[in-house]
Structure formats: C-alpha cells, structure tokens
Amino acid sequence: MVESLWNGAWIAALATGAVVIVLIVWASIFHRKRRAKAELPPQVRYNLPIEILYTVVPLVMVSVFFFFTARDSNTLAHVSGEAKVKVKVEAFQWSWRFTTTYNGKTAQPVAGVPVHDYNQGPELVLPVKSKVEFDLSTNDVIHSFWIPAFLFKRDVIPGIPEGNPGRKFEVTTLDVKPGTVYAGRCAELCGVDHSRMLFKVKLVSQAEFDQYIATQAGSAQ
C-alpha cells in the first residue's frame, strides 16, 4: 500500500513535470522575440477563464494527492487491537529498549548502546507473518522508530501518556524465510550519537518465537 502510494505520487509528479517542461519549451520557441523593435506581446491580465483554470487545475491535483494520502494513512495507522505480540519500545539517547509480551508472558527487556553496525545493536525478535503492536515512548527528546524493510516509520515523542493511541501502531511482519534479519534505525536527529542508534529485527518461525519468549520470560525472574 505504501509502495503504490509512493509510485502513484511519482507517476503523477513526473507526468505534471513533463507537461510543464513541454509548455516551457513550446512557449520559449513560439513566443521568442522575432522583431528587433521592443514591443510588448498581447497581455492576458484579467482573463477570467485562464485565471479560473490556474486555480482549478492545481486544486484538483492537490485534492487527488490528498485523497489517496488520507485514505492510505488511515488504513496504515489503524490499530486492530488483535495483535498477540506486543512490543514496548523505549527510545533514549542513543539506543532502544524492547520489551515483548506474548500470551501473557513478558520477555526480559532488550536494551542497546550506540553502535556502528546494526548487527551489534539490540535485537528485536518477532515471528514471521504476524500482527505486532508497537507502543512507542521516550523520556528525553524526539526519536523516530524506523524499520526500512517494513516501510513504516513513526516518531517517538516525549510526554505522551501511556495508553494514548498516538503512541501505537501495528504492522504485519513479512512472510519471509525464518532467520531473516533487518536493520532498524532512528530517523529523527536526536543528538550526537543519533546515527549510531541502530538495532536489528530478526524474524523467526512461530515455534522459535514461542521458545524465545519461554526462555526470555523464564530468565526474567
């Protein structure tokens, strides 16, 4: 869905750009100065039909962009509340703490430190092809939770109380080979080690995930 919105917006923008370039080239060739004597070409001030056209065409274009963006962002931001896997994401300067809850069991939080390589960052383990609900919070500055492969990014804003729907979002993890690892990062300049605020997301099979939660929840005591 994000991909079709992105591609659609690009196609519309390229088509508009092509029309504009053709009009500029056409106007500069056909309306170039032919006579040596300085003479104003016919003026189109107060030409009502043209002014209406100037107003209506951009309005239509913006409305089309707005419609698709609003429609898709409503769907993407929808939280069904059905996700069995819940991840509490705490962003801080400059890493992340993940606390995963599944089937009433909460795993031991995974926290990281600033790193140069996402493989050394804190690891978020999730099952493949499952709904996951994220709850984002921070106690310092604005961060942004971003897993590029999931085509989803959300700002983490301090001061939003727990339970506020603005902190939550839901994704369905990709249907890929278990064991696939993705990079995650902070997408909001949040201080000197912002670029080292890296983490990794590992998608595992449901069985492996059950086992992961069982051991992690066990060791939490």
Ligand SMILES: [Cu+2]
């Ligand atoms: Cu950050």
